[in-house]
Every structure is written in C-alpha cells, then in structure tokens.
Amino acid sequence: MRLHRLRITAFGPFSGTEEIDFDALSDAGLFLIQGRTGAGKTSVLDAVCFALYGQVPGARNAVKGLRSDHASPGTAPSVVLETTIRGRRLRITRSPAWERPKLRGSGTTTEHAKVLLEEFEDGAWVGLSTRLDEAGDLISRLLGMTAVQFCQVVMLPQGEFAGFLRAGADERRKVLERLFATEVFTQVEKWLADRRAATGREAAELAAAASSVADRIAGTAGAPPPRDRPVVPQPRRAEPAAEPFAEVETLPGWAAELAAGHEDVRAATEELRREAAEALEAARGALEDARTLADRQRRHADALARREALREHAEERSRMGSRLDAAARADRVAPLVHAVRRRHEEARRARRRADEARAAVGSLLPPNASEDVLAKAERDRRDEVAALEGVRGKAARLRQVEREREALDAELRRLEPEEARIAATLDELPGVVDARRAELDEARVAAAGLGGAEAAVREAERRLDAAQRLDRLEQRLAEAQARYLAAVDAAQEARERVLDLRQARLAGMAAVLAGELRDGEPCRVCGSTEHPAPGVQAGEIPDEAEIERAQAEADDAQDAREKAGTALEALRSDRDHLLEVAGEADADAIAAELADARLALEEATARAAEAERLEAALHRDEQELERVREERDAVSRALAENRARDGELAAEQGRLSAELDEARGGDPTIEARLARLAREADALAATIEALRESGRAAGELAAARAAAEAAAGAEGFRTPEEVLGAVMSDEEQGELRDRIRRLDDEEAAVRDLLGDPALVKAAAEPAPDLAALEAAFREADAAHTAAASAADRARQRCDRLAELRARLGEAVRAWRPAAERHAVAERLAGLASGKHHANRHAVSLSAYVLGARLRQVVAAANERLARMSGGRYTLVHTTEKAAGDRTRGAGGLGLRVADAWTGLERDPVTLSGGESFITSLSLALGLADVVTAEAGGAEIGTLFVDEGFGTLDEETLDEVMDVLDGLRDGGRAVGVVSHVAELRARIPAQLRVAKGRGGSTAAITV
Structure with missing residues (x-):
C-alpha cells in the first residue's frame, strides 16, 4: 500500500480544506510530520485510517464527533484519500456522521456517514461502491488486515509498545489476540472442555442406567442389592473426573450368580408339575369313561321309547x-x-x-247381409276415398292462397305510409351531419393539451406526497434516534454487567477452589496435601449460569441496538430521498401548484370528453343517414314486388274454387x-x-x-x-311330504340305535358312580393347578432375570466406550487448557500458538535492536510464568532482555527511557513484519512512527535513524511523527502542522 494524496475538510482540528501530497514526501524516502503539541499531527494519521476503515485508532474511535469544531456550520466534513493497493489506484471519499442546519426552519438534522469508493481505469475514475459495508469489506480484503492490525503495522504507536514490552502475560496476550487470528485455537480449547463435560455426563448416565437395571434384578429375585454398588461420579466443570467407573464391571457376575440359584428352583417346580399332571390325566380318563357309559345307557333307553311311539302313527x-x-x-x-x-x-x-x-252397419246394408256383401261395400267406399285424396291437396292450396293475399294486403297498408316518412327524413339528415362535424373539429383542438395537464398534475402530486411524508418522517426520525440512543445505553449497561459478573467470578475463584479442598487430597492449584489457610468467600460469587444469562441479555441488547441502528439508517435514507423529490418548497406552496394544475386538467378533460361525445354522435348520425337511404330503397322494392304477387294469387284463387265445388257433391266440404x-x-x-x-x-x-x-x-x-x-296346492303337498319324510327318518334312526353293538353292550352293564369320580378329578385338578402355578412363577422369574441380565450386559457394553471416550476427552482437554500433568509448562493451546507468533516477532525485532543498541541488547522469549500472571495456562508469553555486556537476562521494566524506546521500536517493527506476512504479504509502501524520539541521546538517535533509513529499501516511505527540534535538522522533507484559533493548517516543505 502506498499513499499518494490526502485531502481533509472540516475534520479533527482542520477547519478548512488541507491537501497533503504524499508523493512529494515519499520521494525523499524519510519525512517528518512535525508541529506543536495539539496541532493535529496524529489527526493526519487518523484521517488516513478513517478514509480506509471508517474509524480512527485507539480510544479516539469512541468519540462520536469527528467534525471540526472550528468549521463553519454548513461545511460538511470529509476525507479524500488516493492510494495504491496491490497495484490498483483507488480514491476513497468518506464523510462521518454530523449535525447540519435544517434546510427549512431552525435546528439541526443528522447527516449519515457516507462513502464513495472509486478506481482509476483507462484514464478516468470509475465508481465501485457507495455502501459503507461493501467499501470496508473491499479495502480489508485488499490490505489483508483489520483496522486494529493496520494501526499496529502501519502507524507503529510507540506508547502502546512500551507498555507491551513491560506488560505481564495477560495483557500481552490481549494485544496479540487482537493482531493474530487465534480464535480457532481458543474455540478448540472450549470445544474440548465441553466435550469432556459431555462425555462425563454420558458415562455417568450410562453407569446410572446399569445400576438401575441391577436394582430391578435384585427386586425380581427378592434379594438385597449387591453389596458393592457402583458409585456414579459427577464430573465437575474443568476438573478431572473421579476414578473411572470400575465398579460397574462387577454387576454382570453378580447377576449371573443370582440367576443360577433360581434355575435350580425352577427345575424342582417343573418336576412337581409333571407328577401332578400325570395324576390329573388318570382321574380325567376314569371320569370320561364313566360319563361315556352313562350316556350310552341313556341313548338305548330313549330308542326303545321312540320305537313304541312310531307304531301309533302307521295308519296316519x-x-x-x-x-x-x-x-x-x-x-x-x-x-x-x-x-x-x-x-x-x-x-x-x-x-x-x-x-x-x-x-x-244396419243402415248401410240389409240386416242379414253375407260376409261377401259386407266386403264389397267396404271396397267401394275406400276406392272413393282414394279418388278424393287428390282433390284434398287443391283445398289446402286454396286456403294457403287466401292467407297469402291477406298478408300482402296488410304489408301494402304498412309500406305506403313508411315510404312517405322515409322521404321526409332524407330531406333533414344531411344538414344535421354537417353541423355535428363542425362542432367536433372545434372540441378536438381544445382537448389537445390534456397530456401536458395530466403530467403536470402527476408531478405536483408526487412532490406534495413527498413533502407531506417528509413532515411525518421528521417525528418518526426523532423517535428512532431516541430509541437508538436508548438501545446503545442498554447494550453498554448489559455488557458492563457481564464484565462485572466475570470479574466477580474471577475474584471469588479462590474461595470456590478452597471449598473443594479435602484433607489429605492434593490441591489442584499448588499440589499440596495440606491446606493451612484456604481462601474464604468475601461476598456472593456469581455462577456460570448467571454469567451465561447476563451474556445472553447482553447479546439480545446488542441485537436490539443493531436493529435500532438499521431502522434509523433506513429512515434517514427515506428522508434524503423525500428531500430530493419535494425540493425546497413547503407543502402549502406545492398544494397551491397542484390545485392550479388540477383546474387546468379538469378543463382539458372536459373538452376531451366533449370531443369524444361529439365524435360518437357524428358517427351515429352518419350511420343513421346511411341506414335511412338503404331503408328507402328496400321499401320501394317491396311495394313493387307485393303488387305483382297479389295479381298472380287472385287468378289462382278463382280456378281452385271452381274445381272444389264440383268434387264435394252433397257434403259441405271435401x-x-x-x-x-x-x-x-x-x-x-x-x-x-x-x-x-x-x-x-x-x-x-x-x-x-x-x-x-x-x-x-x-x-x-x-x-x-x-x-x-x-x-x-304346492304348499299343502309339501307339508304332507315333510311329515311323511320325518316319520321315515325317525324310524330309520331308531333302528340304527337299537342295532348299535356299543349301546346294546352298555345297556347290559351296571350304572357307574359319577359323583365319586368327579370328586376325585377335582382333587387332582387342584393339586395340578398349585404345582403349575409354582412352576410358572419360577419360570417367569428366571425368564425375567435372563431378560434383565441381557439388558444389564447391554448397559455395561454401552457404558465401556463412553467411559473410554471420557478418559480421552479428559486428557485432551487438560492438555489443551494446560491443566493436565502431561503439559509440563502448564501452557494452554491458544497461549502456545501466540507464543509461537511472539517468537517470530522477537526474531524480527532482534535484527533491528542489535543495530540500535550497538549489539548490546537482545530480546528473549520465555515460557516461564511471570509473578503477576494470575491466569492459569497463560504462560508462554514472557519477554526478557539479554544484556551482552553482563551476560545476564533482565526484566524489561529495568530498562531506561531511551533503552525502552529503542527496544519497543524494534518490537513494533518486528511485529509489523510478522503481521504483514500473516495478512498475506501485502506490501506496505508507506508507514509512520509516532513519537518517543525525545528520550534518545545523540549517538542512539543516529543508530535509530540508520535503522529507519533502512526501512526505505524497496521504495518504502517512512513518516516520523515528532516535535523534537533535532529531527527537523536531520529530516529535510517535512509536513508542518500549525494550530491557530480558527483551526489547524498543514504545509509541505521539501
């Protein structure tokens, strides 16, 4: 990245517009940004950072107002930066949010932050984006660094690195976590800890399930539970579990021994049931034989009685x-x-x-006429009927002719007056059509302006709607602003509560650990088995659940803050759009314009409607004229045709009447x-x-x-x-046949029974004693029932025990891999968190990764520190935990300074002011190299070193300047921010920042 040009307007201490040509400064390689304290030297760097990321470094980013207090009220703050990143020439124009005077009325309104990202292509600037998020994402991807990394790498804040040099591992870790992406390793630590807790719960639940099955086995067998019950451990958070669940292994053997005894009882009861079943079968056989003999004797006696009854029905x-x-x-x-x-x-x-x-037919022929006479008389009459059928058609034709003449007469009476009416109408219609056509031409000329009137009304309505919505939107915008500020306060309060709870948790952790101490057991912190002075609880200590609830509330509050901010931005965008539509005029003036436009539109609309009406009327009149002419021609033709047809029909009517009179004879009609x-x-x-x-x-x-x-x-x-x-009848015959068949069937059945040898033999034997045999059977059945019940109970108990033993085996088999997984998870979580004895240095995974990064930074820093210190000092990375580091597992981030003159290593806090400056500057330059490589090797063509030179003696300053000169290798430009007078003589290329009552100014001297 190389800076070319920066233009600052109403930003920070600069009230006007200041342009800085970095190309001119970069040509010298090393340039000085100098000025009095408070003039705005650092604000130049703030402007560069704001143009790229939309924020300024460090604590200054929390300040909401970036607009200059010295600028005139209507001047908009902006920063325009031209830079080249990865070979692409970009121009970034940013404006922070600021309060501007309202265009109408008094007071101010908020202008939102804006951005314009352009790229120079083919000799012209081409717009890439106007969205804040999109522009920031593109810049971050091109640079490969976040805003924090950029400020740390390009602007080298010396005050922060002096603190970084002297800080403990906790503070140093926070700085490194901001610069390097180690979140994944922290997440691995958390995931392993969660996995350890989850596998512990799983193993405990499975062990409890096996214990529950063992209790049911004991209850089924009627025996007491096993003497050595498995102790189900409850793994504590972030603590190794108790001894693995070894007692669970004894349960299957205990259950097998208990089931073996019940198998012996089952065998004995089965033998008793078999003997009782044999006795029951013997008693049942004797009783069945006696019942069979008694039944046969009864059936033989019944057959004898039925044979005597049948003899009495033979005659019937x-x-x-x-x-x-x-x-x-x-x-x-x-x-x-x-x-x-x-x-x-x-x-x-x-x-x-x-x-x-x-x-x-007596009136037609003699009374006793023969059949032949009757037949001849019939033939004569039918022959005459056939002859008269031809005359019958002439009668029908005569009636039709008469009806046609009547219709023609009626039509002639109708058409003659119609002909006169049509002639009168044709005299008037042509004049009416000509007059209507003249009116239509006049209306069309007047309606030609309708389109322009409609467009004027639509534009006025659009502007009026925008002005009215703008008035309503101002109130909503104020309410949204208030809601956003309330959401910001609520989110900040929720975040502070989370921090307070966590601090209280950390402060009371000693008391929590002390509460878990047991006499004779080693302390998890120091390993001692003696606890002479355990910590005591000074106040209420929040638990993890309370902290998690507070964190959830903070997250919800942050979401609400973001939603409120989004809604506020949307309303502001709507307000800007409505201002563009409505313009500077108020709603009343626009309403007056709309009323005039509507009057003009109504007049044009009326004339257009009149033209349409006249056009339709003209069309109707022309159609009517054409229709009347056609009607006149049709009436004339019809009159001529009807008169000719009536003459023809009159001649035919006379001829048919004479023929019919002759044919009907003495009858009135044919x-x-x-x-x-x-x-x-x-x-x-x-x-x-x-x-x-x-x-x-x-x-x-x-x-x-x-x-x-x-x-x-x-x-x-x-x-x-x-x-x-x-x-x-059939029913009577069927009834008689059924009665005869029943008598025959009964006689045959009686013969069969009396001839049955078994019944004859049974009748000769004495009657059995059924009562005695039934009593013996009941006694045998009761004995068998008791034996079977005992055998069933023994069998069911053995089956239940076998089922429960199988379930116990499954539960133990399910528990074993869970216990093994818990042991593995416990070891890995302990190693990653630095709390396992196998982790000899007690360093967590994330601290180990950050330690590796710190070693790279120290290696890069020592290359420059050796030159600045004349080969005396070297930074040394150590994994030992400092005395002030309270966080367990946070080791691996220690720094020492090796003094070649004494051969000893020193704590950085023992360095003098100048020594601390060169050491921290070396550390900053080394960190810049590592972060640049971490970001993908993006070339940094321009970097700044901010303050700290006043603590150096002349010789050391020479060494430092040599190192800074070396940074210019490869065309890099280095800007030194300082007010030290000696540097003004050493560095001729300077950006001078001067302050005054009206604001600061900037000027370049080369």
Whole structure:
C-alpha cells in the first residue's frame, strides 16, 4: 500500500480544506510530520485510517464527533484519500456522521456517514461502491488486515509498545489476540472442555442406567442389592473426573450368580408339575369313561321309547300317501278343465261383439247381409276415398292462397305510409351531419393539451406526497434516534454487567477452589496435601449460569441496538430521498401548484370528453343517414314486388274454387266427405272381423271339451268336478311330504340305535358312580393347578432375570466406550487448557500458538535492536510464568532482555527511557513484519512512527535513524511523527502542522 494524496475538510482540528501530497514526501524516502503539541499531527494519521476503515485508532474511535469544531456550520466534513493497493489506484471519499442546519426552519438534522469508493481505469475514475459495508469489506480484503492490525503495522504507536514490552502475560496476550487470528485455537480449547463435560455426563448416565437395571434384578429375585454398588461420579466443570467407573464391571457376575440359584428352583417346580399332571390325566380318563357309559345307557333307553311311539302313527302315514297320489293325478288333468272354462268365456264374448258390429252397419246394408256383401261395400267406399285424396291437396292450396293475399294486403297498408316518412327524413339528415362535424373539429383542438395537464398534475402530486411524508418522517426520525440512543445505553449497561459478573467470578475463584479442598487430597492449584489457610468467600460469587444469562441479555441488547441502528439508517435514507423529490418548497406552496394544475386538467378533460361525445354522435348520425337511404330503397322494392304477387294469387284463387265445388257433391266440404266415407269403411271392416272371430272361438271350445273329458277318464276321474276336488296346492303337498319324510327318518334312526353293538353292550352293564369320580378329578385338578402355578412363577422369574441380565450386559457394553471416550476427552482437554500433568509448562493451546507468533516477532525485532543498541541488547522469549500472571495456562508469553555486556537476562521494566524506546521500536517493527506476512504479504509502501524520539541521546538517535533509513529499501516511505527540534535538522522533507484559533493548517516543505 502506498499513499499518494490526502485531502481533509472540516475534520479533527482542520477547519478548512488541507491537501497533503504524499508523493512529494515519499520521494525523499524519510519525512517528518512535525508541529506543536495539539496541532493535529496524529489527526493526519487518523484521517488516513478513517478514509480506509471508517474509524480512527485507539480510544479516539469512541468519540462520536469527528467534525471540526472550528468549521463553519454548513461545511460538511470529509476525507479524500488516493492510494495504491496491490497495484490498483483507488480514491476513497468518506464523510462521518454530523449535525447540519435544517434546510427549512431552525435546528439541526443528522447527516449519515457516507462513502464513495472509486478506481482509476483507462484514464478516468470509475465508481465501485457507495455502501459503507461493501467499501470496508473491499479495502480489508485488499490490505489483508483489520483496522486494529493496520494501526499496529502501519502507524507503529510507540506508547502502546512500551507498555507491551513491560506488560505481564495477560495483557500481552490481549494485544496479540487482537493482531493474530487465534480464535480457532481458543474455540478448540472450549470445544474440548465441553466435550469432556459431555462425555462425563454420558458415562455417568450410562453407569446410572446399569445400576438401575441391577436394582430391578435384585427386586425380581427378592434379594438385597449387591453389596458393592457402583458409585456414579459427577464430573465437575474443568476438573478431572473421579476414578473411572470400575465398579460397574462387577454387576454382570453378580447377576449371573443370582440367576443360577433360581434355575435350580425352577427345575424342582417343573418336576412337581409333571407328577401332578400325570395324576390329573388318570382321574380325567376314569371320569370320561364313566360319563361315556352313562350316556350310552341313556341313548338305548330313549330308542326303545321312540320305537313304541312310531307304531301309533302307521295308519296316519298311509292316509297321507293316498291323498298325495290323487293330487298328483289331478294335477295332470286340471289344466285341461281350466282351459275349457276359458274357451267358453271367449266364445261368449266373440258372439256379443259380432252382434254389436252388425247392428252398427244396419243402415248401410240389409240386416242379414253375407260376409261377401259386407266386403264389397267396404271396397267401394275406400276406392272413393282414394279418388278424393287428390282433390284434398287443391283445398289446402286454396286456403294457403287466401292467407297469402291477406298478408300482402296488410304489408301494402304498412309500406305506403313508411315510404312517405322515409322521404321526409332524407330531406333533414344531411344538414344535421354537417353541423355535428363542425362542432367536433372545434372540441378536438381544445382537448389537445390534456397530456401536458395530466403530467403536470402527476408531478405536483408526487412532490406534495413527498413533502407531506417528509413532515411525518421528521417525528418518526426523532423517535428512532431516541430509541437508538436508548438501545446503545442498554447494550453498554448489559455488557458492563457481564464484565462485572466475570470479574466477580474471577475474584471469588479462590474461595470456590478452597471449598473443594479435602484433607489429605492434593490441591489442584499448588499440589499440596495440606491446606493451612484456604481462601474464604468475601461476598456472593456469581455462577456460570448467571454469567451465561447476563451474556445472553447482553447479546439480545446488542441485537436490539443493531436493529435500532438499521431502522434509523433506513429512515434517514427515506428522508434524503423525500428531500430530493419535494425540493425546497413547503407543502402549502406545492398544494397551491397542484390545485392550479388540477383546474387546468379538469378543463382539458372536459373538452376531451366533449370531443369524444361529439365524435360518437357524428358517427351515429352518419350511420343513421346511411341506414335511412338503404331503408328507402328496400321499401320501394317491396311495394313493387307485393303488387305483382297479389295479381298472380287472385287468378289462382278463382280456378281452385271452381274445381272444389264440383268434387264435394252433397257434403259441405271435401274434408267432411272424406271423413264420412272413412267411418263407413271402418265399420264394415270391423263387422267382417267380428263375424270371423266368433266362428273361430266356437270351434276352439268344442275341441277343448273333448280333450278334457278324455284325460279325466284316463286318470280315473268320472267328471271334471271330481278332478278339481282332488287338486291340492304346492304348499299343502309339501307339508304332507315333510311329515311323511320325518316319520321315515325317525324310524330309520331308531333302528340304527337299537342295532348299535356299543349301546346294546352298555345297556347290559351296571350304572357307574359319577359323583365319586368327579370328586376325585377335582382333587387332582387342584393339586395340578398349585404345582403349575409354582412352576410358572419360577419360570417367569428366571425368564425375567435372563431378560434383565441381557439388558444389564447391554448397559455395561454401552457404558465401556463412553467411559473410554471420557478418559480421552479428559486428557485432551487438560492438555489443551494446560491443566493436565502431561503439559509440563502448564501452557494452554491458544497461549502456545501466540507464543509461537511472539517468537517470530522477537526474531524480527532482534535484527533491528542489535543495530540500535550497538549489539548490546537482545530480546528473549520465555515460557516461564511471570509473578503477576494470575491466569492459569497463560504462560508462554514472557519477554526478557539479554544484556551482552553482563551476560545476564533482565526484566524489561529495568530498562531506561531511551533503552525502552529503542527496544519497543524494534518490537513494533518486528511485529509489523510478522503481521504483514500473516495478512498475506501485502506490501506496505508507506508507514509512520509516532513519537518517543525525545528520550534518545545523540549517538542512539543516529543508530535509530540508520535503522529507519533502512526501512526505505524497496521504495518504502517512512513518516516520523515528532516535535523534537533535532529531527527537523536531520529530516529535510517535512509536513508542518500549525494550530491557530480558527483551526489547524498543514504545509509541505521539501
């Protein structure tokens, strides 16, 4: 990184605009920034840091106001820096947040911080970003350093490194943690400690689970718990666990011994149950045999009684069989008897219909006319009907002609007045169309300004809305500012509470450790088994849970602060946008402009609407004129056609009337004559059909009677009535057959029972004593139940013990790897934290890493310290813990100074002022080299050394200046910030900062 140009406006002590050409100063290689105390020498460095990172170094960053108090009220503070980073020429323009006078009214308003990042490409500046976060991220990635690292590497604050040289390991560790990324190692330490606690809890839970299973085994067996129960250790935070859980290993053997005794009891009860089962089976067999014999004797006696009852029903069965036989024969003749009755009824109905039909045609023919006469009369009438059908079409045509003439007459009466009306309308419409077209042309000219009026209204409405929203936003902005300030205070208070609680925890840690001491046990701090004066608790000591709650509250407060800041920034951005839209005019003036624009818009809109209405009316009038002309032509054509058609129809009407009068004869109409002839022909046809149907029915009746009489004689019946008397329904026949079948089945079953050899043999034997046999069976069953119950209880207990032993084995097997993992985690956590005996130097992992970085810094510093001290002094890194270091595991960060003149190592606090300066300057330069390499080797083309030269004698100052000259190798520029007069003579290239009542100024002399 090389600086080229810096322009400062209203920043720090500089009230105006000061431009610093670093290219001119860098050409000399070594330049001096000098001025009186308080003139603003360090503010130049602040401006450089602010341009790059948006903040200033050290404690000055906590000060909110960076704007110069000497600047005029309306001057905006800004810093513009041109620099080259990794070959890219950049220009950064930053402005801090400041209070400016309001544009309207009195008071001030807050202008937010702004940034503009540009890059010089192809002869012009090209914008890269205007976002604060985006610009800061890009600069940090290019430099490869944070703001803290940049201030430590490029600006070399000597006062801080003198303190770093003399500080203890705790303070030195804090500085190194800010510069080097060691968070990952601290997180490893925490992760290992958490892992140790987690594995300890896991092993303890698994050991407790195994102990719980052992308790259930003891309860199942009815025995007391094992004498040596496993002691479940509770691992304490950051402490090694008690002895691993060795007692858990004894539980499986104890459970196996207990289960073996219960297996012997199970075998004995199984033998007793087997003997009782054999006795029960013998008693059950005797009882079953007796019950079988008694049942057979009862069944034989019942069969004898049923055989006597069946003999009494023999005569009834014979009668039912005869009746079923007669019904079967009657079923074969009965359909023929029923058919004779149906034929007789049909013949009677046919004779009645024939008589009625002959009476209907009695007026047309003689009373006893034959069938042939009737048929000839029917044919004559149908022939005449066929002849008249042709005349029937002429009658229909005559009626149609009459209707058409009536319609033509009505149409002529309608069209003649319509023709007169249309002629009158055509005389008026052309003048109306011409007048309407003239009005439309005038309205179109007036409506041409509508678009401009609408645009003017929209612009005025947009400005008015922005002005009104701006007024409302001012109140919201004030409220958001108040909420943000309250959130900042709350976040700071929460953070201070966390720090206070942690300090109280650390201060009371001695009392906590003292409370854990036990007589005869070694102290975890000093290792002694005697505790003559343990620490006492001076007050209430917060626990870790309380600190964690406070930290969570602090995190929540910080989140609330960030959210409030984001909301405030959003409102400020909205306010700036609304100001750009509304301009300087107030809402009332904009409202007046809007009212005028709306009046102009209303007038233009009205004229546009009038033009649209007139255009539509003109279109309608033109269409009406065209329609009326077409209507006139259509009416003229229709009148001519109707008159010609009416003449043709009148001639046809006369001809058809004469032909129809001749055809109808004596009937009133052709239709009446046709209807009469059709009715007479239909009546004659019906009479012929009725006479034929009557003859057929009489023949069928005679044939049915002969068939019925022959069938009845063949089946043994004398008359048809006898046949109908023997008929039975299907339900009655089925009932008789069921009764006969039941009697036959019962007779067969009785024969089978009486012929069964087992029943005959049982009937010859004496009756058994069932009561005595049942009593013996109950006694044997009770004995078997008692033995089986005892055996089941023993079996269930053994099965339960086997199940619990398996679960105990699983619990112990699950516990073993957890115990092993805990042992490994405990050892690694102790090694990483420096609290394990294997860590001989008691150095934590993060301290060890920082110690390695410190060794690199010491090696780089000694190269320059040897030259500045004439080879006398050398810095030495040591892992020994200093007397003032209270933090356990914080060793590995000690510094000593080796004096080549005495051959001894000294504490840095014993160095004189000048010796401390050259040593701390060497340390600062060495740290700058290491941090630069750590950041990726970004080249530092310009660096600054701030103060401390006043403590050097002339010879030592020469050595220091030689070292600083050496820093210029490779084109590097070094700026020395000092007010020492001797340096002004040694360094000709100077940036002079002068202070005055109106603010400071800067000037370059080369």
